[in-house]
Amino acid sequence: MTLARLKSVAGVRIPDTALCIAAVDLLESSSPKFLCTHCLRTYIFGSLAVRSLGRPVADEEAAFCAALLHDLGLIPPYRRDSRFEIDGADAARDFCAKHQVSPERADLVWKAIALHTSPGISTRLADEIALVHLGAGLDFLGLGLDQVPPQVLDEILEKYLRMTFKSQFRDLLVEHCQHNPAAQVLTWTDDVARTAGCTLHGKTIPTASQIMSAAPFDE
Structure with missing residues (x-):
């Protein structure tokens, strides 16, 4: 080619x-x-x-x-x-x-x-x-x-x-997220990972809001 x-x-x-x-x-x-x-x-x-x-x-x-x-x-x-x-x-x-x-x-x-x-x-x-x-x-x-x-x-x-790029690229992204869900946290692919049902330590990939709410600091 x-x-x-x-x-x-x-x-x-x-x-x-x-x-x-x-x-x-x-x-x-x-x-x-x-x-x-x-x-x-x-x-x-x-x-x-x-x-x-x-x-x-x-x-x-x-x-x-x-x-x-x-x-x-x-x-x-x-x-x-x-x-x-x-x-x-x-x-x-x-x-x-x-x-x-x-x-x-x-x-x-x-x-x-x-x-x-x-x-x-x-x-x-x-x-x-x-x-x-x-x-x-x-x-x-x-x-x-x-x-x-x-x-x-x-x-x-x-x-x-x-060559049906959109669907094939999405499949590649999902495969990447499933391979390494931890790397998706707080990146633009975290939404792809959540939509694909990827989990981290048995839980859904957290959103930025969830991470901020769970942060161990008081106001």
């Missing part, structure tokens, strides 16, 4: 350096096809989003690698004991170290992945970090979709099919 071997999509150039090709190889060898196309769309949508904001991306390699590897933490070989964003960021840092990426650039990739579900934070940081957040948010939740011209959207979805 060579999903990313296109030279450009919707006016966005696909980086083809050795590092970027290695990121593609890792994504395609470890992830289901629906997740591969999601990660590629994340890069395209994110690139268009930061471009529309007048924010030039200085390190295309780092942005591309972060976009392609941002969901590694949901894949069984890379699941550890943290929330999936952190597990994925750690796996991407290992990838960077293997390919002799400098610690500073590897840290940029780590932050872009670790913070990609953090609204209000990612967009205030480096453009590479904002790219992954905006791209993933658009493809996953449709945030900013109304700003994408129909012909551009059609081209992206023609090149990188969705």
